Amino acid sequence: MQKNTKYDLIIAGAGAAGLSLMWYLLQSDKLKEKNILLVDKFLKPNNDKTWCFWDDQYLPLDDIINHTWNQLEVIAYENRYHEKMDKYGYHCVKSGDYTARMLQIADQQKNITMLESGITGFSSSGDKGIIYTDKGDYEAEWIFQSALRPANYQELKSDISLKQHFLGIEIKTKKDLFDPDLVTLMDFDTDQNHGVTFFYVLPFSKNEALIEYTFFTENVLSDEEYMAGIKNHLAERYNLSDDGYEITREEKGVIPMEDRRYPGWYNDRVMNIGTVGGLTKPSTGYTFTRIHRHCAEIVSELEKGNRPPETGASSYRFRVYDMMLLYILKHEPKTSVKIFHDLFKKNSFERILTFLEEETTLPAEISIFSTLPYLPFFKSIWKMKHRILTGA
Ligand SMILES: Cc1cc2nc3c(=O)[nH]c(=O)nc-3n(C[C@H](O)[C@H](O)[C@H](O)COP(=O)(O)OP(=O)(O)OC[C@H]3O[C@@H](n4cnc5c(N)ncnc54)[C@H](O)[C@@H]3O)c2cc1C
Structure with missing residues (x-):
């Protein structure tokens, strides 16, 4: 029998992003029957990461949460700032549980083919994306990849x-x-x-x-x-x-x-998702919720027959804030500790988490910044003005 090399969709990389996208596709009445190829060099549960987040509205499965905390603390200069939260829980998912559950779901689906193989590259031709693996080449209308950095990664402009x-x-x-x-x-x-x-x-x-x-x-x-x-x-x-x-x-x-702007597409038919798609919030490293939000957006557009949407991981305003913070973290580490100290001393934790989730309004952000030493921020704006003035 000839091996099938053509699929509707290919998910390249079965980590947080790839498996989450698979899960969202399976929840869609319009897309759940699509023939999907799931490729990773390692298709076994892997308990190498503890994923924490505080906004669970996009989380696929509630029962996959390992632990939820309701109180947070930050310690600096021998002061302890502590809060019991009402709006958010701080949740953790163990990657071993997540990958085990998702791979089990994949295994039960007749329309999902799992291929354990190294991925070596991608190309596109007309309306097809092509993936090159150690076990052969495969094509699909769209490929979503979280395995390889964009080819031009080193050339992408980055100051920090x-x-x-x-x-x-x-x-x-x-x-x-x-x-x-x-x-x-x-x-x-x-x-x-x-x-x-x-x-x-x-x-x-x-x-x-x-x-x-x-x-x-x-x-x-x-x-x-x-x-x-x-x-x-x-x-x-x-x-x-x-x-x-x-x-x-x-x-x-x-x-x-990094302040690098990751390209949303590897090529015309291969979309970058997850960390290699630039989903990491530059000033904190949190990625998990942003991955889920992006996967939900992709499925919503595919359902309408549209081209999958690039993530607008952050709006211009929040990219500027991230650049300012990155500049200070790099050039003024001691001042950074003072900034974190003042931030948690003078603002509620829930307000800070809403800000980090990029869900605050401009007046709320001005109010947060007004509690922080302003000189380092003015300096960072001056030093990063070439980026800020050109769209960040
Ligand atoms: C230890 C750790 C803890 C983290 N904790 C948090 C947290 O608490 N909260 C948060 O928001 N973010 C956290 N992050 C950041 C981010 O959420 C994770 O890195 C997340 O796993 C990113 O998902 P991803 O799918 O992009 O990458 P991954 O989960 O790393 O998935 C990529 C997949 O691609 C496969 N792959 C790579 N190269 C190849 C290849 N050449 N061929 C075949 N397969 C390949 C890998 O095997 C892997 O399965 C953490 C990151 C790490 C490293």
């Missing part, structure tokens, strides 16, 4: 290219130490010599937590450096020595924090 990089360990302690309803979003009371540095703590129970040592800087650290920092923090903040806990899992990440 930072990384949010971190190593986290999930630990189980002998004694109860954590409040399972309270996330430490940022604890800045640590050495700031590398640049903006903080600890992020997600407690899953009184004696289990993920502790991440996180940096907004240009260069990643060695595993030994991250681990030494975490051990030091566990000793200082929790009075925990090595024999007081066991490590149950490790998680590492490098997330782009």
Whole structure:
């Protein structure tokens, strides 16, 4: 029998973006029967990421949430700012649970073909997109890809290219130490010599937590450096020595924090989605909710027979804010800590999260900025004016 090489749609990359798009397609009465090829070099559940977010209106499956916290805290200069939230929960999904569930759903669908293979490239010809894999070439009307960076990535204009990089360990302690309803979003009371540095703590129970040592800087650290920092923090903040806990899992990440404008299309028929589609919010690294919003938009336009929409991940106004913040994070790391301190001291957490979700109005944004030291922002506008004046 001849192998099928033609599909209606191809999803290249089965991570957060690819699997979410598949799920949205399957919810659509008009699209759920489409023949879909799902390609990834690794088509097995992978528990390598803990995805957190606070706006769950786009989340496919409620029961996939592993934990929800209602209280957040930020620590800086030995001050602790804390809030119990009404509007938002801070939710976490473990990538292992998400990928396992989505791959199981894919497996049960006759119209979804799964191909475990490396992806080497894409092209387009007329009204077809073509994917090149280690196991052959396939074509479809539209291809959605989250696997490869755009070919011209290095040439895309970028003034600031930072990384949010971190190593986290999930630990189980002998004694109860954590409040399972309270996330430490940022604890800045640590050495700031590398640049903006903080600890992020997600407690899953009184004696289990993920502790991440996180940096907004240009260069990643060695595993030994991250681990030494975490051990030091566990000793200082929790009075925990090595024999007081066991490590149950490790998680590492490098997330782009750049002012680069990612192209929405790899070529005429291949759309970039997920991180390689520029869905990461540059000043925070949060991507998960934006991926879901984009997938919902794609399906909505495909249902109408339209060309899938490029993400307008952020409007001009929010791109300018992100550029200002990126500039300050890069050039004035110590001032950045002061900005975070003032931000959380003088504004409610829910207001800040709404701002980071890009759902505030201009007057609310002016009111937030009025609580922050204004000189670094004026300087950043001046230094980034060539971008701001040309559409950011
Ligand atoms: C450790 C970590 C934690 C994160 N936590 C959060 C968070 O809390 N909140 C948040 O909003 N964002 C978070 N992010 C950012 C973002 O949400 C994730 O990176 C998310 O996984 C991005 O989804 P994606 O589909 O674009 O990429 P991925 O999920 O990485 O999926 C890409 C897929 O492409 C496949 N692939 C890549 N290259 C090839 C190839 N050549 N051939 C075949 N297959 C290939 C990979 O196997 C992978 O399955 C985190 C990122 C990391 C790394």
